[in-house]
Amino acid sequence: MRSIGPALVLAATLAALPAAAAGQGDKPAEAGKAIEASATVATAKPAKPKARRAADPVVTGSIGPIPEPVPFRPPYGLVSWYQERGGMSLPSGDRLVYCHGFECRLRTAIPMSGEDLKTLTELFASHAATPEAEREAIDLAVQWWEKHAAPLLGGPPDIRGSEPKHANKRGQTDCLDEATNSTTILVYLQEKGLLRHHRVIRPESRGGFLYAHATAVFQEVAGGRDWIVDSWMRDSGDPNDVMPLDQWLASW
Numbered sequence: 001m002r003s004i005g006p007a008l009v010l011a012a013t014l015a016a017l018p019a020a021a022a023g024q025g026d027k028p029a030e031a032g033k034a035i036e037a038s039a040t041v042a043t044a045k046p047a048k049p050k051a052r053r054a055a056d057p058v059v060t061g062s063i064g065p066i067p068e069p070v071p072f073r074p075p076y077g078l079v080s081w082y083q084e085r086g087g088m089s090l091p092s093g094d095r096l097v098y099c100h101g102f103e104c105r106l107r108t109a110i111p112m113s114g115e116d117l118k119t120l121t122e123l124f125a126s127h128a129a130t131p132e133a134e135r136e137a138i139d140l141a142v143q144w145w146e147k148h149a150a151p152l153l154g155g156p157p158d159i160r161g162s163e164p165k166h167a168n169k170r171g172q173t174d175c176l177d178e179a180t181n182s183t184t185i186l187v188y189l190q191e192k193g194l195l196r197h198h199r200v201i202r203p204e205s206r207g208g209f210l211y212a213h214a215t216a217v218f219q220e221v222a223g224g225r226d227w228i229v230d231s232w233m234r235d236s237g238d239p240n241d242v243m244p245l246d247q248w249l250a251s252w
Contacts, residue, residue, distance in 0.1 A: 077202035182216035
């Protein structure tokens, strides 16, 4: 379900990263290489994914004054979310920890270069006119982030959902991993001054104990409405569910 109006749909789609290397599958991580509850630094240099679409005059036109970037003042709930993931710290700087293996059991530090920041800056500059346009950019940025990280995780690209057989597998994620990873790129975007209509807040969950499902949440500055970006039921790098939080909670 998409929250972006038809007048704001852009013309081109994301460029995909090269497919995962042949021979990768549902193999257990090699002994000594799976990292549990500790971060590793990725050193591979994959081709850079793109995160842009052709400019739409409705999106980029002069609809009104473009607001200043939203200052990053992390609420306590956001900080505590990371602490609850095995003592993780709030994302900061240009090496972002990516959770995988389910429940953030495996963590890989993903470098963010100046070129990466330029790609995201251009994306958000072309979607700065309205909150609707910025939500489109948030969806595209989460797609880009998953494509950027996937080749560095040591396993095949993530598939939708959370099959028990994929627990502890490198590159595979459950909803806690997904909610954390999407929140991490949102924090990075706000820290870099790229969000003008939204701020990052603590992820939310729905459902009972056995069937709980978490997602990343961001709040619209004008009016204070909460929105979600949920990638759990999407393959790595696919378009995400973006909708109001209350709608997401009611749809479980």
